[in-house]
Amino acid sequence: MPELPEVETIKRELQPLVGRRFRDVYLAYGKAVAYPSPEAFRQGLKGKTIEEISRRGKYLLFRLAGGHHLILHLRMTGSLLLKSSGSPPDPYSRSIFYLDDGSELHFRDPRRMGRMWLVEKAEKVLGKLGPEPFDPDFTPQKLGERLEGRSAPIKALLLDQAVLAGVGNLYADEALFEAQIHPLRKAAELTSEEIKRLYQAIRKVLKRGIQHRGASVNTYFRPGGERGKAHLAFKVARRAGELCPRCGTIIERIVVRGRGSYFCPRCQPL
DNA sequence: CCCGGAACCTGAAGGC
DNA sequence: TGCCTTCAGGTTCCGG
Numbered sequence: 001m002p003e004l005p006e007v008e009t010i011k012r013e014l015q016p017l018v019g020r021r022f023r024d025v026y027l028a029y030g031k032a033v034a035y036p037s038p039e040a041f042r043q044g045l046k047g048k049t050i051e052e053i054s055r056r057g058k059y060l061l062f063r064l065a066g067g068h069h070l071i072l073h074l075r076m077t078g079s080l081l082l083k084s085s086g087s088p089p090d091p092y093s094r095s096i097f098y099l100d101d102g103s104e105l106h107f108r109d110p111r112r113m114g115r116m117w118l119v120e121k122a123e124k125v126l127g128k129l130g131p132e133p134f135d136p137d138f139t140p141q142k143l144g145e146r147l148e149g150r151s152a153p154i155k156a157l158l159l160d161q162a163v164l165a166g167v168g169n170l171y172a173d174e175a176l177f178e179a180q181i182h183p184l185r186k187a188a189e190l191t192s193e194e195i196k197r198l199y200q201a202i203r204k205v206l207k208r209g210i211q212h213r214g215a216s217v218n219t220y221f222r223p224g225g226e227r228g229k230a231h232l233a234f235k236v237a238r239r240a241g242e243l244c245p246r247c248g249t250i251i252e253r254i255v256v257r258g259r260g261s262y263f264c265p266r267c268q269p270l
Numbered sequence: 271c272c273c274g275g276a277a278c279c280t281g282a283a284g285g286c
Numbered sequence: 287t288g289c290c291t292t293c294a295g296g297t298t299c300c301g302g
Contacts, residue, residue, distance in 0.1 A: 001295065058296075075296050077280085111279045113296070152273060161297080169295055218282090218294070238294095258275065259295065 002074040003058060004133065004166030005209030005230060006220055010080055011055040013223045014105075017082075021049045021100040029094040032107070034115040035125075044118045045070065045097075057129045057165030061122060071117040071125050072107070077219040078114035081106040110219055129165040133202055140192075140199040147187040147195065154190060154198075155183035156257040167202060170215060173237040173262050174205040182270040183254070183261045208233060236262045 002010070022045045030038040045064075052063040060080075062070040072080070081090075085102040095107040095116070107114065117125050130146065131138040146163050147154070157163045158172040167175065176183050178201035181194055190198070214220055214228030217238060221227060231238070235245050240253035244264035254261050 003296090073296080075279090076294075109279095110281065111294095113279055115297090150272080156274085159296085257273090260293075 001076050001168070001170070001218060001220055002078065002214070003168035003171050003209070004055075004206050005171070005212075006214035006228065007055050007058050007060055007074070007166075008210050009214045009222060009228065010074075011053055011060060014053050014060075014080065014082070017050055017099065017105070018053055019050065020103075022046060023098040023100050025098070026096040027094075028096075029109075029112055032094050032109070032112065032114060032116055033118075035117045035119060041116070041118045044068065056122075056126050056132070057161055058168070059126060059129075067120060069117075069119055069122045071119065071122060073115045074109070075111075075113035075115065077111040078107065078109040079219060079221045080223055081108055081221065081225060082223040105223075108219075108221075128162050130161060130163045131165065133164060133166055133206055140196040143199045143202075144192060144195045147190065150187040152187060153184045153256050154181060154187045155259075155261055157187050158202075159257065159259065164202070166206070169259050169261075170217065170231075170234065170237040171202075171205050171209060174234055175201040177236045177263060177268060178205055180267050182268045183256050183263055184270055236264060238262060 025042045025045050027038050027042060033041045049065040050062050051065055054061045058073060060072045064070060083104045083106055085104060087104060090108055092108045092110045093106040094109045097105040119125060131142060147157060150157055155172055158167050175198065179197040181198060209215060209230040212228055212230035212233060213222060215230035216227035217231045236251050239251050240262055242251050244251055244267060247266050249264050249266040251262055252265050
């Protein structure tokens with residue numbers, strides 16, 4: 001569930017960790033380490049200082065002194081909680097990073113889907129990602145080029161991280177509603193006017209999500225344990241049966257590529 | 271290469 | 287009260 005606005009919020013709120021050093025790492029769920037082995041991961045982190053914390057798509061990056069990168073992906077239910085030393089244990093804390101000032105960073109993940117990497121070159125993990133929605137080089141024309149010749153539903157391509165990085169199921173629905181485009185429209189058949197609207201809608205809903213510090217629809221928490229408020233501003237996502245805020249029609253739910261997709265059948269005609 | 275469906279995971283919620 | 291089904295969704299894998 002953490003999408004770009006949630007990961008961006010976490011990145012911003014973890015900035016106090018820059019300059020801290022990893023004292024040790026506890027791994028309760030070895031499979032969460034995607035690369036290298038859990039033991040090499042632990043040994044590789046020990047004693048390393050965090051020089052920078054950044055985000056790319058839905059990935060969180062810790063650049064470490066000496067050139068390595070710790071990369072985390074929270075997938076659906078992951079969250080990172082900053083705690084003081086000796087905090088009561090949480091059964092869903094799959095990893096605990098112990099820092100040199102006594103604080104602890106808990107990787108909490110009920111559904112065990114989150115993954116971690118320790119690599120020299122971040123490109124090894126991030127290589128296939130599409131453009132960042134807020135990159136100045138990302139324009140409506142660039143979005144159009146990436147949709148060219150694609151017959152898949154636009155909703156499916158918005159979720160494809162190789163097309164565009166950072167958009168997930170909730171913000172995809174919000175962006176399509178904002179642009180008044182049906183989720184099942186074939187991408188290649190969108191007009192340049194619609195692509196421009198979609199481009200603007202994507203940036204608008206992501207920006208709004210960041211301003212609200214993320215959407216807490218289920219297990220998303222900010223590093224201090226607080227919830228985000230972005231879901232309160234959602235217009236169609238997860239709102240089947242409610243009324244469209246624009247025209248009053250009942251919001252529908254369909255399945256696109258196995259994902260629940262919410263839209264207004266009147267504002268977003270097929 | 272492109273597309274769509276299944277699988278990975280587990281807790282919450284709803285039906286009977 | 288309890289069992290069963292459905293839903294949730296980011297990513298990867300696989301077959302067509």
